[in-house]
Amino acid sequence: MTSSKSAIYWFKNDLRLTDNPAFALACAGVDCLLPIYIHDEQEDVVPHHFARVGSHRKRFLQESLCDLRSQLQQHGSDLFETSGDLTKIFLRLKVELGIERVYCESIVAPEELRQLQALKELGIEVIDLWQSSMLDPQSLPFAPEKMPDVFTQFRQQVEKHLLRFSEPVAAVKSVPQLPKQEVLFHSPINYERPKATDAFIGGETCAQAHLRQYFERHLVDSYKQTRNQLIGMDYSSKFSPWLSLGCISARTIAKGITDYEATHGSNEGTYWLWFELLWRDYFRFLHFKYGRKLYVSSGLGNQKSYPFNQEKFERWVTSNTGEPFVDAGMCELRESGFLSNRMRQIVASYWIYDMQGDWRAGAAWFESQLIDYDVYSNQGNWLYIAGKGTDPRGGRPFNVKKQARDHDPEGAYQRMWLNKTT
Structure with missing residues (x-):
């Protein structure tokens, strides 16, 4: 086995076999392929005194990885998992298996870009493909680096050029064999069966x-x-x-x-x-x-966010703000790992404007709790509400009382979730 004919496929936020161009490219280009998933030790970092990945997110990830492993096994392959420092893990794989090529999806958020740079500095060839959007960036009528700031202008250009979506690719029909050497780092996660009350099951x-x-x-x-x-x-x-x-x-x-x-x-x-x-x-x-x-305190503007206040933050996350509609929303988030788009905007607005909270702390709490956490959407929406993104109208403070009258006039939502805290 030579490194030119063997490679690692590093699954990140692409836990599927259908319409996964990067995985298809890897399967077509090598004789031996090692599919891996790494639980980065950075997930254990505790910003603002809470776990970066909460229990709901962990459960949904566990289910998704279990399903992916099952599908790979049906193709005569497997999914290997480990946790720890990314550079140490890849260096060990390079030394023990002689694999110097890694395929993965492209994620252009700062942390993920640093990870890829670290691999390249180890002498590892990284082949990453962009595949997480509906439209191919190359199909846009402008370079992504020069895209219109305002969403409406962006949408109008897309529709003017009749762009709808890029065609999905079929699932791979065969997966290359695993390297013959024993993979010593294989460490399956402890899979927890979903509860009957779980609305979402991963995979x-x-x-x-x-x-x-x-x-x-x-x-x-x-x-x-x-x-x-x-x-x-x-x-x-x-x-x-x-x-x-x-x-x-x-x-x-x-x-x-x-x-x-x-x-x-x-x-x-x-x-x-x-x-x-x-x-x-x-x-x-x-x-x-x-x-x-997009990640600094002032965002794309000049005004820094409010300073972080732990006591205020604890009241917000534990449903003790004194505003029933907001408290109900924060309870749903803690109990279920999900929140409607409307409630996300309301509780975010309340934290930023009514409690004068640091928008980045709110974004970090959503990252910890939401089973549908997405680095791009989470950052973009928090900047949007805080008035630190591209929205020409500035911030989006919500009148919570009016929102409650409009969207929960009978108080059913508030009773549903606030009863869980009593």
């Missing part, structure tokens, strides 16, 4: 099943009218948890929309679901243009 299998039932039940037709509701599974698409770990691709969902429209016709709901996927792309492409600037 590509469940993601594809959700895609099918969503369109079979015609739920997309009412998406625009119901997407701001707060209770239940059907008011919004609920694709985001599987999208966040790449258990399904944005291209696959976009193709599902187009296939549905071909049979049933287009409507406000189908357009609006595509519209939301475009927002997701927009936040991704902004990283090509602004990169690290």
Whole structure:
């Protein structure tokens, strides 16, 4: 076995075999392929005195990895997991297995870029492909580094050029054999079975099943009218948890929309679901243009965020703000690992404007708790609410009382979640 014919496939936020171009490229280019997943020790860093990856996120990841391992095993391969320092792990693999080539998806957030640079400094060849967006950046009518700042202008240019989505690629039919040497670092995670109350179960299998039932039940037709509701599974698409770990691709969902429209016709709901996927792309492409600037206190502006206050933060995360609507939302987040888009905006606005909190601490709490945490969308949305992103209208303070009257007039949502804290 020579290093030119063997490689590592490093799964990151692309835990699927269907529409995974980077994995397909690896399978086509080598004789032996070692699929791995690394639980980075940075996940154990405790910013603001809480775990970076909370229990709900860990469970959903466990389920997704278990499903991915099962699919790889059906192809005569396997998924190998370990945890620790990335550079030490890859250096060990280079020394013990003689593998000097790594394939992976491209993630252009600062932390992930530092990781790739560290591998290159070890003398490892890294082949990374961008594959997490609905549109291919190369298909845009402008270079991503020169994209319009304002979303509306971005959307208008995309629609003017009749761009819808990039065609998904089929699942690989065969996976190259594993290296013959024994892989000593294999350390399976302790898989926890989902509870009967868990609304989301991780993995590509469940993601594809959700895609099918969503369109079979015609739920997309009412998406625009119901997407701001707060209770239940059907008011919004609920694709985001599987999208966040790449258990399904944005291209696959976009193709599902187009296939549905071909049979049933287009409507406000189908357009609006595509519209939301475009927002997701927009936040991704902004990283090509602004990169690290999106992570500093002042964001893209000149005004730094409010200083961090631990006592205020504890009241916010533990549902003790004294504002029932906000407290209910923060309880749902802690108890379920999920929150509707409307409630995310409300609790974020309350933390930033009413409690004068550091937006970066709020973003970090969402990162810890949300099963659908996505570095691009999380950062983009918090900057948007805080008025430190590209929105020309500045910040987005919400009138919480009005939001409660509009979206929870009978108080059902508040009773549902606040009763769990009593």
